[in-house]
Amino acid sequence: MTRIDDKPLGGGHAVTVRGLVKHYGETKALDGVDLDVREGTVMGVLGPNGAGKTTLVRILSTLITPDAGRATVAGYDVVRQPRQLRRVTGLTGQYASVDEKLPGWENLYLIGRLLDLSRRDARARADELLERFSLTEAARRPASTYSGGMRRRLDLAASMIGRPAVLYLDEPTTGLDPRTRNEVWDEVKAMVGDGVTVLLTTQYMEEAEQLATELTVVDRGKVIAKGGIEELKAKVGGRTLRVRPADPLELRPLAHLLDELGITGLATTTVDTDSGTLLVPILSDEQLTAVVGAVTARGITISSITTELPSLDEVFLSLTGHRASAPQDATPADARQEVAA
């Protein structure tokens, strides 16, 4: 079967979404979403649980149909041309997964055959991808014996078999420890280097900054901001300063001092007693200097001071004026269960 290499309808856009709506009963999982992903870029879709990220990915991978709106991927309409669309997309995510009872090699061979590769090509592709994702050693073991990171790598390998033009990564590192997360990031960066267009959903600002070139922030089924990472960071108000005084008893006096000086970004200074640090949102390098100056003037010894990206919470607070929707809001997964019932 030949690959159809149509030029995308969207004029350089690999993914074009217009007014997409999906309701699950009362829950508006998507409430009129617009989105464009340029070819060869990584679009990060950032939002809390229940924001509609997974629903968006499920529509774009033809697992569910939208109630209203249009979406095309690589020029193919998600509703009218699902099979052609499936041929040029890959899916890795919280829900799509590998067959745990099958060895890694068999998983990849199976998908190769389902993508119409010949037996020989499917075998070669399975070997090649296991090698690339450092799974050759584990090729013959059932995937159920794999570690979390290995499983996620196998998942990535599985979504790459058909050499997709567009890859969906639905929260690819949720539930992974930091070391494994870095591993997965490296793999994703390598795939992006190969020219694949990626739509990445995530709850972590850090992940978005690591992987994405552009960001779309969603909340409660709506797009609340979009733009380049730097642009958004500027909009949100820069960074969070994490200050750790040598003596934890200095935490509160220090917080009080900074409040008096009026050095704050968008959120307010908070004390994190568990880690013994003070979180100071700042807007500029001048503020950073001022904080350091104030601390020095007061003679407080500091054991560490680091700058971090604003947290998802801070992003939301600055963009919407409210905290990120509570995690207990109906997630698409819950809604899915209700619909299935």
Add this chain to the structure above:
Amino acid sequence: MSAATLSPTQAADMADSPISLRAHLRHTGALIRRNLLWIRQDPESMFDAILFPVIFTLLFVYVFGGSIGKSMGGGQDQYVQYVVPGLMAMMGMNMAQGVGTGFNQDFNSGVMDRFRSLPIGRGSVLFAKIAVELMRMLCATAVLMVVAVLVGYDIHRWAGLLASVGLSAVFGSALMWVFLTLGVTMKNAQSVQAMGFLVLMPLQFGSSIFAPTASMPGWLRHFTDYNPLSALADTARGLMEGGPVAHDLWVTLIWSVGLTAVMAPVAIHKFRTKA
């Protein structure tokens, strides 16, 4: 290129690409291989297929065989000749019960999302499941025949025996579409199992599979007479032991075709549109 300026050839490209029969067979074959690998990975999943015929044959022949045989005017030997064709007819149905459970577990694991995001015919996953269950059924049938011969069953007609196996497979696969539908729609594997048990249990025992219906009260006999499982068992009996089969055979085939015609599209549709 915009939607407004499509040439006729481009418009033709806009239609979704169909899947060829060869591609269908290739996909189904690959998925059959997957399901067989499951069995190799987890040989215990064959236990039910192997143990069921052993336990049922021994149970019915030795527990009920003597008394039912006597009431039939013979003894245990006569009952063996009666019940073995009935058990044979049941084999496909028994496999059908398990198919929904396994399918439901598949769905909860998320691997189905992967399959459904691939450009394969929606039926392939279901056809592969049914094909593998039929293979399991053949294993179970072979075990049944060995046990049956050991407890004294005389094989009178080999052709009739093979025809019964075929009929059992046809009826069983028709029922599998019902259970696949349950497997897709119900929340968890336990409910699918409970549902299967609740539906099939009365149908199995309220039929002529295990005992002649002559001694049953009138109201029950009405039920057993219309119960397709009675027709199925009586056909197998006729084929293996001799006697008229035409009417029961037709009833069984009509039920099989009817169930498949109604439930296969439902199962495939549910599979396709599961959210």
